[in-house]
Amino acid sequence: MxxxxxxxxxxxxxxxxxxxxxxxxxxxxxxxxxxHQNQGTAGQDRPVDEFPVQVTASGDDGRERALEVFSVRPGMTPDLTALEPGQRLIVSGTGYDASQGIYVAICVIPSDPTVKPGPCIGGVPDQEQTDVAEGTVQYAPSNWINDDWAWKLFGARSYDDEATGTFTAYLEVGDPVGEGFDCRVDACGIFTRNDHTALNDRVQDLYLPVAFAS
The missing domain is CATH 1.20.5 (Single alpha-helices involved in coiled-coils or other helix-helix interfaces)
Structure with missing residues (x-):
């Protein structure tokens, strides 16, 4: 002893x-x-005309990013002028900086591209990971994409391809009315933006305008 x-x-x-x-x-x-050092803005013009299902922009960091939304029904084009709570959408992006995590959510569109988008429907992030079979697609009011192993422990999804900065997010449209905002009245859009590890960096703030069915 x-x-x-x-x-x-x-x-x-x-x-x-x-x-x-x-x-x-x-x-x-x-x-x-x-x-982290801020990289500038995403280079997307505001406001975006009409309701496209795809946008591209060249960011101040030299990256060409593309953001696109798809219907869960194959061959169908989603109508972004008449969203309804519970509706499901697939959001894809490419050209993003995969070394930096992003949130994907429907948020209020700021008039100034140097201002963080929000508030957002469902909050960011909103991941329910309990009792879900491996490989099951999970739809949520917001999605969190981050390749860092530490954040994966907290429910972040991985980029589909780190080299090309490609991701897929699965959105379930939430209640358009939240604390201090109403997306039936306020201008809102499907946004990507840097996650909480770079909250003030606007270089990945791309969006597609949306409106809700009356």
């Missing part, structure tokens, strides 16, 4: 090892947030 002196010598090493185990994962999460 180790003597009391030996046990006392071991305690600092045990504490140090425990701190390393605790602090290293935290560093992986916190350091990118603290060191």
């Amino acid at each position: 180790p003597s009391p002196r030996v046990r006392r010598r071991r305690w600092p090493w045990i504490v140090a090892a425990a701190l390393v185990v605790l602090l290293v994962p935290i560093a992986f999460i916190v350091v990118p947030i603290l060191t």
Whole structure:
């Protein structure tokens, strides 16, 4: 049995090892947030004319991004002028910076492209991961895309292809009326924007205007 002196010598090493185990994962999460440098805006003109199902823009970071929405019914084009709660949409994008996570949601359109979109329907993020079979498509009022392993533990989806910055999100249209906004009256759109790790960076803020059925 180790003597009391030996046990006392071991305690600092045990504490140090425990701190390393605790602090290293935290560093992986916190350091990118603290060191992120804003890249400018997405370069999308505002307002967008009519209700297209696809938009493209060249961001200040030199990336050409494309955002498109599809109907869950093959061969059908979604009518973005008459959305209804509970309706399901598939949103795809390419050219995004996969080193940075994004949220995909229906949000109020700010008149100034340097202002963060929002508020958003359903909040961001909104992921329900309980008792869901592996591989099952999950529709939610908002989707969270992030390739970082640490954020995947909290329900983030992966990019489809990191090299091309391609993603797929599955939206279920929520209640158009929320605290301080009403998408039946306010101008709203299906948005992509950087996630909470770069909240003030507007370079991935693409959107498609939407309206709700009366």
